[in-house]
Amino acid sequence: MMNSSPVAAPPAIRVTGLTVTRGGNPVLQGLSLDVAAGSITGLLGPSGCGKTTLLRSIVGVQKTTAGRVEVLGAEAGSAVLRRRVGYVTQAPSVYGDLSVAENLRYFAAVLGAPADDPARVIAQVGLSAHRETLTARLSGGQRARVSLAAALLGSPELLVLDEPTVGLDPVLRQELWQLFRQLADAGATLLVSSHVMDEAARCDRLLLMREGRLLADDTPAELLSRTGAADVDSAFLALVAGPAPAAAHTPSAQAPSAQVPSAQAPSGKSGTSS
Ligand SMILES: Nc1ncnc2c1ncn2[C@@H]1O[C@H](COP(=O)(O)OP(=O)(O)OP(=O)(O)O)[C@@H](O)[C@H]1O
Numbered sequence: 001m002m003n004s005s006p007v008a009a010p011p012a013i014r015v016t017g018l019t020v021t022r023g024g025n026p027v028l029q030g031l032s033l034d035v036a037a038g039s040i041t042g043l044l045g046p047s048g049c050g051k052t053t054l055l056r057s058i059v060g061v062q063k064t065t066a067g068r069v070e071v072l073g074a075e076a077g078s079a080v081l082r083r084r085v086g087y088v089t090q091a092p093s094v095y096g097d098l099s100v101a102e103n104l105r106y107f108a109a110v111l112g113a114p115a116d117d118p119a120r121v122i123a124q125v126g127l128s129a130h131r132e133t134l135t136a137r138l139s140g141g142q143r144a145r146v147s148l149a150a151a152l153l154g155s156p157e158l159l160v161l162d163e164p165t166v167g168l169d170p171v172l173r174q175e176l177w178q179l180f181r182q183l184a185d186a187g188a189t190l191l192v193s194s195h196v197m198d199e200a201a202r203c204d205r206l207l208l209m210r211e212g213r214l215l216a217d218d219t220p221a222e223l224l225s226r227t228g229a230a231d232v233d234s235a236f237l238a239l240v241a242g243p244a245p246a247a248a249h250t251p252s253a254q255a256p257s258a259q260v261p262s263a264q265a266p267s268g269k270s271g272t273s274s
Pocket of ligand 1: 022023024027045046047048049050051052053054195
């Protein structure tokens with residue numbers, strides 16, 4: 001007889017027992033989580049809780065002490081992931097002395113992305129009117145969008161975005177979240193960190209972190225109903241005040257693994273560091 005139960009798609013990211021120490025301090029403490037493919041997952045938590053460190057571990061540029069990080073079925077940082085993962089760091093990593101279009105043409109050439117990709121990604125981030133402007137003359141928010149555009153080159157399957165909406169006005173934030181949704185609808189997986197809790201409602205799933213541990217891994221609706229809170233800010237406070245953090249779930253199956261480190265980073269930064 002055929003088994004009619006649906007087969008769960010493998011997660012885009014699987015983190016198992018991840019421990020990271022930076023400057024002698026434990027920053028991530030045995031973190032386990034899955035990120036579903038084709039969805040937007042928000043990574044939320046107060047400044048210093050370890051969000052960037054987790055994202056760096058996922059793109060393979062962070063030295064880890066223990067545990068395992070698998071991305072799209074390969075070991076985080078594997079060479080095979082170079083064109084499949086886009087990463088936007090908090091600091092825009094583009095050249096100030098090149099125009100927007102020159103930056104994008106340069107990164108497209110480095111990545112071997114299609115020749116018409118620069119124009120596509122410039123339009124996606126709403127910078128077509130500034131394509132010939134020197135990047136150093138752009139506002140902070142515009143520069144951040146050039147960085148985002150670079151990460152969109154080659155249409156990566158996974159986008160890891162570290163606080164992509166910081167410093168943007170509400171209209172631009174809304175437009176970027178619409179873009180994130182379009183990308184997820186087209187099948188991409190997005191992991192987006194933020195400490196703006198009101199962005200949480202735009203995500204399919206939320207990972208709430210505190211002091212290197214996972215406080216919650218829920219949909220926005222589950223998080224609110226579980227805590228009885230009216231918004232994510234209050235839910236976070238309720239969880240902090242609660243008796244014990246929700247246990248981080250342990251993934252039940254292992255995805256296939258692969259080899260060697262290095263991830264697509266617009267700045268061309270590579271290698272791991274503490
Ligand atoms: N290069 C480093 N050396 C030593 N400790 C570090 C280093 N970078 C970060 N840390 C420490 O690691 C911890 C987590 O930092 P991380 O940048 O991951 O936090 P975050 O949640 O992303 O914060 P924010 O929201 O402010 O960006 C912090 O306590 C920070 O002081």
